[in-house]
Amino acid sequence: MTARQTDRLPLDGVRVVDMTWVWAGPYLGSLLGMLGAEVIKVESRSRPDFFRRFVVWPLADAEPEELGPNEGMMFNTVNLSKLGVALNLVRPEGIDLIKRLVAVSDVVIENMRAGILKRMGLDYEALRAVNPRIILLSSSARGGAGPEAHYAGYASVHHAVGGGTYITGHPDGPPGYAIGDVDLMNATAGAFAVVAALYHRKETGEGQFIDFSQCEGVTALIGEVLLDYQMTGRIPGRKGNSDDFMAPHNLYPCWGVDRWLAIAVETDEEFAALARVMEKPELADDPRFATAAARKRNEADLDAIISEWTRLRDRDLMACQLGEAGVAAAPSRDARDLMRDPHLRARGVFVELDHPETGPRDFVGLPWRMSGCQPALKRPPLLGEHNDYVFGELLGLDEAEIARLKESGIIE
Amino acid sequence: MTRGAFEGVKVVEYATMVSGPYCGKLLADMGADVVKVEEPPDGDPARRRGPFPGDEPHPERSGLFLYLNTSKRGITLDPEQPSGREALQRLVKWADVLIDNHPLERLESLGFGWETLRQETPRLIYTSITPYGRTGPRAGRKGTDLTAYHGGALGSLLPPRSTDISRPPVKAGGYPTGYHAGLTAGLATASALLARRATGRGQLIDLSEQESIVALVRGFVGAVIYHRLTWSRVPDRPPSLGRMQCSDGYVVSYLVEDHHWRGLVELMGNPEWAAGEEWNSFPYRVGNLFKIGYKIDAWALQQKAEEFHHQGAAKGFAIGTAYNAEQVLNYRQYASRGFFVDVDHPEAGKYRYPGWPYQMSASPPRVGCPAPLLGQHSGEVFRDVLGYTADEYRRLGESGALGEGVAS
Numbered sequence: 168m169t170a171r172q173t174d175r176l177p178l179d180g181v182r183v184v185d186m187t188w189v190w191a192g193p194y195l196g197s198l199l200g201m202l203g204a205e206v207i208k209v210e211s212r213s214r215p216d217f218f219r220r221f222v223v224w225p226l227a228d229a230e231p232e233e234l235g236p237n238e239g240m241m242f243n244t245v246n247l248s249k250l251g252v253a254l255n256l257v258r259p260e261g262i263d264l265i266k267r268l269v270a271v272s273d274v275v276i277e278n279m280r281a282g283i284l285k286r287m288g289l290d291y292e293a294l295r296a297v298n299p300r301i302i303l304l305s306s307s308a309r310g311g312a313g314p315e316a317h318y319a320g321y322a323s324v325h326h327a328v329g330g331g332t333y334i335t336g337h338p339d340g341p342p343g344y345a346i347g348d349v350d351l352m353n354a355t356a357g358a359f360a361v362v363a364a365l366y367h368r369k370e371t372g373e374g375q376f377i378d379f380s381q382c383e384g385v386t387a388l389i390g391e392v393l394l395d396y397q398m399t400g401r402i403p404g405r406k407g408n409s410d411d412f413m414a415p416h417n418l419y420p421c422w423g424v425d426r427w428l429a430i431a432v433e434t435d436e437e438f439a440a441l442a443r444v445m446e447k448p449e450l451a452d453d454p455r456f457a458t459a460a461a462r463k464r465n466e467a468d469l470d471a472i473i474s475e476w477t478r479l480r481d482r483d484l485m486a487c488q489l490g491e492a493g494v495a496a497a498p499s500r501d502a503r504d505l506m507r508d509p510h511l512r513a514r515g516v517f518v519e520l521d522h523p524e525t526g527p528r529d530f531v532g533l534p535w536r537m538s539g540c541q542p543a544l545k546r547p548p549l550l551g552e553h554n555d556y557v558f559g560e561l562l563g564l565d566e567a568e569i570a571r572l573k574e575s576g577i578i579e
Numbered sequence: 580m581t582r583g584a585f586e587g588v589k590v591v592e593y594a595t596m597v598s599g600p601y602c603g604k605l606l607a608d609m610g611a612d613v614v615k616v617e618e619p620p621d622g623d624p625a626r627r628r629g630p631f632p633g634d635e636p637h638p639e640r641s642g643l644f645l646y647l648n649t650s651k652r653g654i655t656l657d658p659e660q661p662s663g664r665e666a667l668q669r670l671v672k673w674a675d676v677l678i679d680n681h682p683l684e685r686l687e688s689l690g691f692g693w694e695t696l697r698q699e700t701p702r703l704i705y706t707s708i709t710p711y712g713r714t715g716p717r718a719g720r721k722g723t724d725l726t727a728y729h730g731g732a733l734g735s736l737l738p739p740r741s742t743d744i745s746r747p748p749v750k751a752g753g754y755p756t757g758y759h760a761g762l763t764a765g766l767a768t769a770s771a772l773l774a775r776r777a778t779g780r781g782q783l784i785d786l787s788e789q790e791s792i793v794a795l796v797r798g799f800v801g802a803v804i805y806h807r808l809t810w811s812r813v814p815d816r817p818p819s820l821g822r823m824q825c826s827d828g829y830v831v832s833y834l835v836e837d838h839h840w841r842g843l844v845e846l847m848g849n850p851e852w853a854a855g856e857e858w859n860s861f862p863y864r865v866g867n868l869f870k871i872g873y874k875i876d877a878w879a880l881q882q883k884a885e886e887f888h889h890q891g892a893a894k895g896f897a898i899g900t901a902y903n904a905e906q907v908l909n910y911r912q913y914a915s916r917g918f919f920v921d922v923d924h925p926e927a928g929k930y931r932y933p934g935w936p937y938q939m940s941a942s943p944p945r946v947g948c949p950a951p952l953l954g955q956h957s958g959e960v961f962r963d964v965l966g967y968t969a970d971e972y973r974r975l976g977e978s979g980a981l982g983e984g985v986a987s
Contacts, residue, residue, distance in 0.1 A: 175778055177770035190798075202770050217835075222862070244801035291940075308897070310938070313915035318892045319839075320899070323821065327831035328899035330907040332822075334752025336738040342901045343738030344822055344831045345751060348795035353936065355762050360937035362769040363584035363609055367942040369776055371582070375941035382899075383918050383936035386907055388758040390933050394642030395630035396904035397930050403904055407749050408725060412628070416725060418734075418747035425744045425811075429730065431723040495710070495721040497730030497789075499748050502799035503809050505732050513715040516790055517800075528804050534794035535767045536712070538697075538783040540774075 174540040176203025181365060182272040184209060184265070185249060186289075188216040190322065191350035191357070191381060192278035192306055193245045198358040199274070200248030201533040201542040207272075207557055208249045208548060209265060211256045212579040215550055218242040236550045237524045243547040245351070247520070247530055251548025252557045253579035260577045262288055267562050270297045273368075274361055278306040281316045291376040300374040302364045306357055310380035320381060322349035329385025334392055336405040343405075353384035414462040415441070418499055419474050421482035427499040428482050430473065430489065438462065440492040444485075445476045520546040554578050583610020584942040588772060591616060591674040592651065593667070595623045597724070597757025598708045598764065598788060599680035600647040605765035606676070607650035608935065608944040614670065614960055615653045615951060619982025622655065622953045623648075632927065638953060639926035643754075645950045646932055649922065653951025654960045655982045658689050663980030667691070669965045672700055675775075676768055680708040683719045693783050703781040704771040706764050712787030722788060724756040731756075731792025732799065739821060740814040748812055759795065760788040820868075822901070823876060828884035832891060832898035840864060842894030846887075847878050924949035957981055 181204040185196035193208070193216065200206040210216055218241035220234045237243075255261040266289070269275055275294060277284055284290050284305065291303050305311055308320025309328070323344040326332050336343035360377050368374055386393070395403045410416040410431070418427040432438050435458065439451040450456055450472070455465040462469055477485060482498045489496035498504065505511060506529070514536070517529040533542040558564045558578060572578040588611040592603035600615070600623070607613040617623050625644040632640055656670075657663040671677055671691065679686055686692060696705055707713060710722025728734050728750040737749050750756075767784045775781060793800075802808040820832045820843075834840050837859045844853045852871055857863050879887065884900045891898035902910065908931060913919060916938070923929040927949075935944045961967040961975065975981060 175774060177774035179777070198766070240801040240805035241798060243805075244797050304937075309912050310916050313912045315892070315912040318899075319895060319897045321833040321835070321897045323831050323833050324897045324899040327829075327901040328910070330902050330904060331751060331753075332829075332831060332901040333903045336749060336752075337746060340738060340746075341822060341824065342829050343749065343751075344901070346736065346739070347798050348733055348736075351795045351797070352759055352762065355759070355766055356936055359605060359762065359766040359769055360939065362766060362773055364939065364942065366769065366773050366776075367582075367584035369773070370584075370587070371941075373941045375939055377940070378938040380916065380918075380936050380938075383913070383916075383933070386913070386918070387933045387936050388755070388762075389753045390646030391628075391630060391643040392753055393904050393908055393933060394646060394930055396908065398630045398632040398640075398642055399634055403752075405752060408747065410725070413723075416723075418729065418749075420745075420747070427729070427747045429726045429728075429734075431725045433723070437721075490717065490720040493721060495723045495726045497722065497726035499729040499734050500732040501735040501809050501811060502732050502796055502803045505793060505796070505800060506803060510711065510715045510717040511790070511793065514712055514787070514790070516793060525805070529800070531794055531797035531800055534763055534786070534790045536714075536783075536785040537767070537771070538693075538785075539780065540782075 176540050176543055178202040178204035178362075181205070181274065183207065183274040183276065184268050184272045186275065186277040186279070187306070188278065189218055190241070190245055190347055191354050192276060194351050194354035195276055195304070195306070195357045195361070196249060197245055197247045198354060198533070199361065201544060203543050204274070206249040207268065207553070208246065208251045209256075210251065210253050210550060212253050212550065215253070216242055219550065235524065243522070243525070243528070244530060246547040248543050248545045249548050250553035250557060251550060252554050253551030255577050255579060256287065258577060260572070264558065264562070264577065265289060266297045268557070269294050269301060271561065272298070272301070273365065274302045274304070276304045276306070276357070276361070280319065281307055281311055295374070298374070300368060300372065302361060302368065302374045302377065304357055304361055304377040304379055306353070306379040306381065308380075309382050311378040322346055325349055325353070325381040325385050329382040330389055330392065331385045334389065334403055334405055337407045338405050340405070349381070349385060352388070353379070353381050356384050356387070409466070412459060412463060414459070414466040415469055415473055417470055419470070419477040421477050421485065422479050423482070426482045428477055428485050429497050429499055431495045432462070433459070435459070437494050441489065441494045444488050444492050444494070445473070447476075518544050520544065522546045524549070551579055581941060581943055583944065584939070585772070586610035588612065588676065589674045590614065590676040590678060591670050592678045594678050594680040594708070596625050596680070597643075597647060597754045598760040599678045600625065601758055601761025602678050602706065602708070602764035602768060603651060604647055604649055605762070606768065608946060609942065610947070613651040614956070614964070615648060615651045616656050616667065616670070617653060617953060619655045619657050626953070637926070645922070645924055645927055645930070648950035649932070650947035651951055652956035652960060653954065654957040655954040657980050657982065660978060660980040662975050662978040664689055666961070666965070666975060666980065671696070671703065673964060674703065675772065676704045676706060678706045678708070678764070678768070683709050683713060697781075697783070701780060702775065704768060704775065704784065705781065706768045706784045706786065708760055708764050708786045708788065710788050712790060713785045724754050725750055727756040727789040727792055731789045732796045733792050736799070736810060736812055739812055741812045742814060744813060756788050756792055760786065760791040763791040763794070820875065823879035825879055825882045825884040825887055829901040830879070830884050830887050830898055831901055832896060834896055835861065837861065839896035842896045843891065846890055846894055847875070850874070920946050922946050922949050926952060954981065
């Protein structure tokens with residue numbers, strides 16, 4: 168695919184005021200930024216995005232318990248391609264500056280607890296008064312209205328309430344909650360809604376308010392599970408790695424400690440190819456395994472035979488051999504494995520970006536390729552890094568005014 | 580009267596199962612005119628996946644198909660037949676967007692490679708969804724929901740807090756890869772539509788299902804790069820409580836801030852073992868929660884999940900019951916927001932479908948019509964959309980390109 172860096176990006180010319188924090192909201196803003204929007208992340212020094220300093224767990228290397236505000240991995244990985252400003256968000260003059268920013272912007276995204284935006288005087292009605300075409304997306308755990316609108320939430324809790332946790336895990340084990348990936352999934356859905364609203368605005372001139380519920384984001388991705396209960400009267404449970412029709416369809420133990428190979432076979436041809444790679448071509452003619460229905464019926468026997476073959480073999484080698492033979496197979500990777508994957512490297516999944524405080528780091532960029540343009544990938548902003556550009560160039564405040572606002576602690 | 584955001588956008592969906600069809604549904608529920616192309620005789624394999632009412636398989640009653648194909652028109656077409664290929668060509672010329680999740684070589688072999696499409700239909704957005712993408716050493720390899728999920732490293736985190744590593748990681752329930760790839764494709768396609776308004780040009784979107792999963796583990800990649808720390812499913816990290824078993828189910832909680840922690844301690848009745856001031860520090864809890872985790876678990880086991888859930892929420896910390904399908908369908912918050920949509924399908928009957936996590940004030944999504952019957956709209960699409968005369972359409976039917984026994 169030919170691509171010129173200078174070509175137009177989908178969201179060129181769109182300006183976004185990003186008042187989100189933690190994980191789901193920031194990644195939504197980052198997606199819009201990678202697509203070309205000018206995203207301005209608004210923080211305050213008294214209460215910056217708490218992932219800026221967040222140390223995840225006890226670490227392999229001795230590190231300080233608290234990091235500087237620009238060093239946090241949890242912040243940096245989901246805040247690519249944004250500008251950063253720091254403002255006092257309690258004092259009226261700070262709120263006034265946000266309104267001036269909104270007046271020259273297209274989209275506002277926020278994920279504060281229900282009611283806080285209104286208390287700040289920045290709810291949809293207030294924003295519409297300064298910019299009738301504005302698109303506001305408010306993202307919350309359970310939606311902006313209803314009996315549980317005020318409930319706090321993080322990804323794992325949304326996964327539980329939305330119905331994803333109950334159906335995840337081994338059939339005889341406890342339910343398995345997902346973590347940050349749920350936030351990033353919801354960020355993708357939120358970004359889709361924002362782009363749709365931008366498209367709608369191009370057609371009609373209308374802005375709008377988008378009320379996003381993180382729990383509903385989980386439920387929307389398991390529609391057939393809810394239909395299952397209604398259609399059969401049974402509550403769908405946990406199925407491990409198994410599939411209702413395909414066998415083999417599992418993870419198989421490989422040589423080494425906790426190393427696994429995923430194999431999924433749909434057709435008889437694929438099964439014959441697997442049998443050939445295993446050097447047991449006779450399996451394809453074994454009546455226990457000759458058809459998909461027979462394989463599913465005799466899945467336990469089949470899993471035992473395959474496990475016996477995989478047990479003392481190398482995971483990555485088998486994945487290659489099976490892939491070449493036309494069988495869907497992949498190692499169960501961890502994040503470290505991903506970094507070394509030549510395929511992902513060849514596709515430019517990882518992008519190195521320099522950073523004045525942490526040095527160069529690899530980041531995961533936009534999860535697709537577009538012909539004719541490259542995503543805008545920029546390192547995450549330092550706290551308050553773009554105050555002068557945003558308040559000076561963008562809002563047109565003169566130097567004396569900016570100095571006064573800094574002096575009085577409005578611009579931080 | 581509101582209008583859908585993508586009203587007027589014309590989409591051809593040549594896609595099966597979950598990823599491509601979910602992308603098509605996202606656009607269709609927002610008003611796009613999506614024509615789903617299914618191959619005779621059986622159509623989309625999702626029709627055979629179920630769940631089925633009363634467990635009786637029927638191609639028009641598969642829950643997976645019904646949910647993923649709302650608001651679309653459906654036609655049958657065999658692109659292996661010359662007349663079918665010509666029809667597909669006319670359809671693609673009509674369309675703004677082509678969604679395809681067939682193997683890489685499929686469209687190429689039919690004469691619809693990207694180079695051809697780009698030259699003949701420069702305004703076309705071609706959303707190509709493949710297991711590994713269109714380039715790189717694994718391009719063209721087979722992949723499924725299972726292999727992309729584990730190959731993309733998301734499975735290594737599940738089930739969380741596994742103590743027995745002789746049991747494998749698992750994938751999330753349902754079709755997590757297909758849905759997320761479809762969602763990502765929806766965002767990519769919507770962006771390309773916006774770009775096209777400015778440039779007048781279409782584009783190729785090369786979307787790898789595995790990469791859509793890799794994008795979700797960017798934080799775990801960050802942990803490796805920043806801290807040499809590899810997350811996994813084993814409980815070698817202190818719990819921020821995560822999952823707790825109650826007397827009648829499970830809750831999941833996540834405590835970060837100090838006031839969250841104090842809320843839980845209050846709820847437990849301020850036990851002596853959690854009373855010390857030192858617990859009011861996140862780093863301290865991270866290092867020491869293991870020591871008292873079993874006491875918290877013992878307390879939780881005496882609680883009822885729903886009571887714990889709502890009392891905890893009242894204390895201001897993040898907690899929720901691990902709801903099953905029945906509980907989700909009866910969840911009061913969803914009912915009050917009108918999240919579910921009742922859809923009446925002529926063959927399958929009336930069921931409650933999930934709506935959309937985004938409520939949009941000016942362009943609300945909606946289910947325009949239930950999922951199409953196999954070939955339901957062939958006549959109207961060929962005649963009204965593609966301008967086939969009655970005669971041409973009859974000949975197309977007779978050629979077998981619409982499937983056996985299908986003729987006007």
